[in-house]
Amino acid sequence: MAVVSASQAWAALEIQVTGGAANRIPVALISFQSPENRPDPELTAIIGADLLRSGQISLVNTAGSQQPGEPSQIDYGVWRGKNADAIVIGRVDSLPDGRLEVQFRLMDVVKQTQLAGLSFTVGRGQWRAAAHKIADVIYEKLTGMPGVFSSRIAYINKRGKRFELMVSDADGHNPQTVVRSGEPLISPSFSPDGGRIAYVSFEDKKPVVYVQSLRDGSRRAVAAFKGSNSAPAWSPDGTRLAVTLTRDSGSQIYLIRADGSSLARLTNSGAIDTEPVWSPDGQSIYFTSDRGGSPQIYRVSVNGGEARRVTFDGSYNVSPDVSPDGKYLTYIQRESGRFQVALHELSNGQVRTLTDSAHDESPSFAPNGQLVLYATLHGGRGVLGTVSLDGRTRARLTESGSDTREPAWGP
């Protein structure tokens, strides 16, 4: 299968689309007429990269064709001839107060009607946010599913011997440091409302679970028991965490309120039980256990009881995440010494490998379940990537300048 590197023009982002354009909605994205002092890059570059990354939309080549800025200027015949289903037009104007007015319309090429239109005023610092908002509207109108381009992700950067917990836009831009430490940080996890973040810090010379407000930066050690404390996972209602503790015996899973109260042990095995994650209905926990001799994914009720094994293929299946609709698991599967992102359909047990790299870690579903964010190695350094559920569209989010790992997708 040929690998086509599509649209290298989209900034630092590298998007690889494998295979044909089947199942992708073709869109003509016309460059917005903008004032000379607009921020870089141009709005449509950000919008286009978002749409391409989804794996569900393809971009029609607009070079050399008419560049309409108003609906009345659109020659629909031209765009039907290019097999575009929809066309996006818009413009940006400078306001006297320095802000920018952005207008855009999404037009149906066949019906010649408007599917969506939006006009808003933004500060220069909201340039990328405006582009993500437009991409979300286009994506939702065309696919019927909510967009995720305005959501945020968290990850850990390692710079020399220093560790940073970062929160950025879903495309890796606008990174902001939330925690800095001279000791390792791992396992960030957004609360369901995105207002708090749980993570594991080694600043106390051992792993301790913290919950931190993203609003004011205040934080609390919610699990700092004797032994190791790790792997925080939020309940869907945001009131509790599942964590891995070693206070009673080896690594076992416990439930604890997000303020650190009401500790209750969930699993009771003589084996390793770790990496808990909640099902969307809050009724069960998926986790990694080596109770069968090799690490596999299991499922247990939040009320305890017998755990059921979920994965059977291969000898190493770890780091599960559940899709928002509860129908899929993604996890890391080792196959012939390669660690790759797998997609597991729970209704029929079918497993598909989504990546062809060898050192993948920490897969995390997008809020709409249509992309998986993961960490991998590129040129010997950790980078973040996204992959579509059909495995055909992969994007690299961060450049190989810093060592990046442990991504988590937030709301």
Add this chain to the structure above:
Amino acid sequence: MKRVLLPALALVLLSGCETLGLGDDKTAAIEDRNAQQAKKPGGGTAPSSGTTSGRGVETSGLGGSGINGQPLDGKSLDAAGKDSRKDPASPLYKRSVYFDYDSFVVKDEYRTMLEAHAGFLNARRNARVIVQGNADERGSREYNLALGQKRAEAVRKTFAVMGVAEEQLEAISFGEEKPRSVGSSEQDFAENRRADIVYSDE
């Protein structure tokens, strides 16, 4: 271009502005306010659960270890007045237990060394040891944390069998996060499949 917006679009417009407004909030809000506080020297003990940690994570570049004074009560000294843990000729000088691939069994070759530490601890009930488990870098970080914990637990249990009191021991794991050997060869991996014995007064 005329701005003709349907009422429905105006609604979208409103929510659009709100979402964008969060951009400013984000910039202002995301700042760990503990980050600028000085790190408490020697913050090696576990804080009790459910309390706000007053410890900053990040500080100036003093390396974080600080000056950690210890009482000179003489309890660590042997009959000759020396701390034999610092004597390269003593079995107490040795601190690392290595494990085979995918194994969590403490090998016989470490018996003499562990017995020496157990004897030291049994003679000084105030002495505390943290057993730090480690793992090689392959695979999941959290699963490797659990593998390192399993190695630390193996050493802790050996100490327990040798009569060391439970409150003198804590088994924790660094997983793959603090490798002694940073390469990716089999030799590097073997170096990192390890548990270290660390005294809390050191």
